[in-house]
Amino acid sequence: MALQRSSLALQHIALLEALPLQRLDALAQRCQWQSVAAGTPLLLRSEDKSDVFFLVSGQLRVTTYSASGRQVTFRDLQEGEYFGDISAIDGKPRSADVVTLKPTVVASLDRSGFLDLLRSEPIVAERVMRNLAALVRQLSDRVIDLSTLGVQNRVHAELLRLARAAGIVDNQARLDPAPTHAELASQISTNREQVTRELNALRRDGVLAKDGKALVVADVRRLASLVAEVRGFA
Incomplete structure (x- = not known):
């Protein structure tokens, strides 16, 4: 139009x-x-x-x-x-x-x-x-x-990127609406099932939380530390 x-x-x-x-x-x-x-x-x-x-x-x-x-x-x-x-x-x-x-x-x-x-x-x-x-x-x-990190680490790195883009307040970031597992998989060159497994692990560890349709990165510093460790920046 x-x-x-x-x-x-x-x-x-x-x-x-x-x-x-x-x-x-x-x-x-x-x-x-x-x-x-x-x-x-x-x-x-x-x-x-x-x-x-x-x-x-x-x-x-x-x-x-x-x-x-x-x-x-x-x-x-x-x-x-x-x-x-x-x-x-x-x-x-x-x-x-x-x-x-x-x-x-x-x-x-x-x-x-x-x-x-x-x-x-x-x-x-x-x-x-x-x-x-x-x-x-x-x-x-x-x-x-993509060349050096495993799927788990790529999930961490992508979530950290999304958290920083969304804005971090009091060590938390709100992704609203939450990216779908398929969308995250396409971003990091893996499959939806592997993304689901890693997100569930992060929720169990308290790094992630659900809030309605939003995904909350509840501990950005912890997530950043996980990424820094595998990239050699820790």
Whole structure:
């Protein structure tokens, strides 16, 4: 469904923060705006498209599937983030699938418009470089975890990452709604049964607790200590 172009909505995109209103107005007019239902693919791996998307509202998952059909999830995107910049920069096909998790509004900017933006707004170019550097570090850490840690330790590391993203208060973090066991399995390249076994063990040890639809990390320091021990940081 087509939407009215809105520079006000673009003010909430972190990449575009503090750009002049006139610049945002021009970007809003150049973007294509869409409202997309939950569970809808927005991008497909190997698709030969190079638009950059600004996530105005909703939630997305960056994922892909192996030849056998096994899902591998890279990360979830929240309101105010952007995606699609890798293909816009190098002109090559998409490297992953992107699927909506909630009803979502996106604004998409064509490749030439995005490259023009980088050339004319140094602060935007710097933010893109910083985000790409952070992504390389994140993926490097993940490769190391997948290569060196057992399933138990990978579950601990992923829960700690989710806890820090959700926010830690008084040594606790609330994941609401709780990630499903299948979602956690796709994040750490294992199966749902192994995740279930490790979560049950953490609940017995008092590290995790259920609270309605939420999962509470009841002892973040203990969880961080478990992760640090196997990574050699203790």
